[in-house]
Amino acid sequence: MNDIVTAFNEYFEVVDADTPERLQDVFRLRYQVLCIEQRLPGFEASRYPDGCECDSYDAHSSHMLLRHRPSGDFVGTARLILPDPLTPEKPFPIEQHAQLDPFFNINRLPRQHAAEVSRLLVVRRFRRRKGDSGGPENEIVVEDRAIEKPRRFPHPVLALAVGLIRMSAAHHITHWLSIMDPALNRLLTLYGLQHDPVGPLIEHHGQRRPYHVDLSAMLNRMHESHPLIWELVTDFGRSLPAPPGSAPVPISTVLADIEK
Template identity: 30%
Template sequence: MKKLRKYTEKPIIGPLVKIFINIAINRQANQISKHFTEYLSATVATNQNYKSESFKIRHKVYCEELKFEKLQPTNEEFDEFDTRAVHCLIKHKPTGDFAGTVRVVTSQNPKQMLPIEKFCLGVIHEKSVHPSDFPREEVCEISRLAIPKKFRKRATDKFNGSATGSINEYNYSEKELRCFPLIAIGLYLCAASVCLNIGIKHCFVMMEPRLARSLKFVGIVFTKVGPVVEYHGKRAPYYINRELLLSGLTPGFKSILSVIEQEVSNQFNTK
C-alpha cells in the first residue's frame, strides 16, 4: 500500500512545485518592477532642453570627473555623433533630478560611421559580427552612459561607479536604495526600447567587462566580439540583437522593459 501511495502521489508533487516556483518568480518580478516604477522613469530627449540635460551630465562625468574629454565653456559635452543620436535619460521621481543618461547612435549609410568603427574598428575580431554585416539603418551603437556622482556610492568609485550606478547610500532611504542599482540597467533598457521603436535590430557597445557580467545576471546578454583595450577606461567591444535581448531577460526585468517601452513609445508618439 505504501509503495502504491508513493507512486500515485509523485505526479502531483511536480506540478505543485512548479506552481510555487512560478508564484515566487512572479512575486519577485513584481517587486523589481515596483521598485523601479516607484522611484524612476525613462525619458527620451525629444527637445533641446532634455538634450542639454544629457550633455551636462556627460560633461560632469566625462570632462570634470574622469577627464576623458576636455572641459567645455558651455559645461556640456557633445560630439559629431550626437546629431544622429537618440538621447535617453532616467529621472529620479522624488527629486525630479536626472539620474543618468545614455545615447543610441544611428547610421543611415557607410559614410556615417559608428564611434566603434571610427575609433576601435581594429578591435573587433575578424570572424565576429561587424556593423558592416547588416543594413546600415538596422545598426546602432549605445555609448556615453553617465551617472551623476550624487547617485553613486562613494566619491572614490569614479569610473566604476559611473558605469554601474552605485549611489551615496547616506542621501536616500533604505527602500530607495533597492532601486538605484537599476539605474544603469534602466538606461540600457531605455536604449533598447528606443531601438525597438525605430527599427534597430543590431547593437554594438564598448563597455567594461564587469558591467557586461553584471548585465548578464539580469538576462541582458552581450556577446564579446574583441579584446579589452584602453578606450575611456578598460573596455571591450560587445554585440547584442533584438532576439538575444528579448529571449534572455529575466521576468522582473522583462516587466521593467515593458514599462519603459510604453513610456518611450508614448514619447515618440507625441514628438
C-alpha cells in the same frame, strides 16, 4: 505583481531628450560625469568651456535622460548612435576605434537596424552605494544621505536599459554595438543584459572592449532566465524591438507565456 516594475515607477522616469532644452540637459550631464566626476582621458574639462559635452554623432542619435522622481533630478543618460541618414556608410565608433575579431563581420549586420549604445552614464551619488566602501549593504547613497531600507530597485543602469529598449523599438533597432568597460558588461550580465565580446581590450578613454548583441536573442534569453527584468525592460512585452513590417507578438500571447 512585479515589485521591480513597481519600484522603477516609484523612483525613476525615462525622459526622451527630443527638444533643444532636453539635449542641453544631456550634454551638461555628460560633462558633469565624464569631465568633472570621472575625469576620463580625452574628456578634460578645459575642452568644454561651455560645460557641455557633445560630438558629431549626437546629430544622428536618439537620446534619453533618467529622472529620479523623489528629487526631480536627472541622474543618468544614454544614447543610441543611429545610422546617419545623410551618410549611411558613415562608420560607427566601434569601427573607427576598436579591433574586431575575424569571426565578427560587422558588414553582415542589417546596418539600417543597428545602433551603437554610447554615453551610458549615471551620476556618482547614484552609482556608489555605502556598501561599496565598507558600509552596510542595505544602504543607498542618494544626495549624500543614507536610506536605511533594503534596496528595492537593483541598479540605475537597469533603468537606463528600459530607455534603451524603448528607443530601439521606436527606431526598429535589432542589433546593439558598444565599446565599454568589461566591468559594466559584468554588471549587465546580472540582469540578463550581457553583450558578446567581439574584439580584444583597447585603450579608449580607459580600458574598453568592443561588444555586440542581437536584441531578439538577448530578450528571448532574458524571458527565460530573468522574467521579471524582461517585464520591466519590455513593458510586459509592449516594447519589443523589431524590423518595420514584422508581425508583432500579440500581448495576449506574451502575457499567457508569462503566466505559464
